[in-house]
């Protein structure tokens with residue numbers, strides 16, 4: 646049986662740090678949900694946690710297939726936010742290498758997507774929903790259809 650070895654992973658120093666370093670984002674609560682609700686209310690439609698390219702092993706947090714825009718909501722720690730990105734001192738070399746790989750992978754993903762005509766918007770987890778929505782809608786342009794209330798069905 647194949648199990649992933651977790652023994653190489655050093656323990657985080659304290660609970661606060663452990664939580665801020667957690668990979669597990671609560672996708673359906675909090676700021677990301679606020680961003681999604683606002684975009685939807687503005688008339689934008691998107692896919693959530695979707696692969697923009699079938700042969701690229703990456704899922705966008707929000708994917709606008711028609712306009713070819715991918716939004717990633719990045720954790721400040723894992724993606725080295727310029728304001729909050731830190732390198733833990735404990736096991737520093739291990740973490741530096743790991744985070745370097747993450748950031749390099751982000752850039753490689755952007756290049757692969759750009760080659761196929763996709764644009765990437767990266768939102769930091771610390772950004773307010775207002776700021777995030779402003780940046781996303783700037784990339785998208787106006788929604789294709791204005792929000793409308795209960796369109797009548799064709800008979």
Ligand SMILES: [Zn+2]
Pocket residue numbers: 721726727728729730769770771
């Ligand atoms: Zn940050």
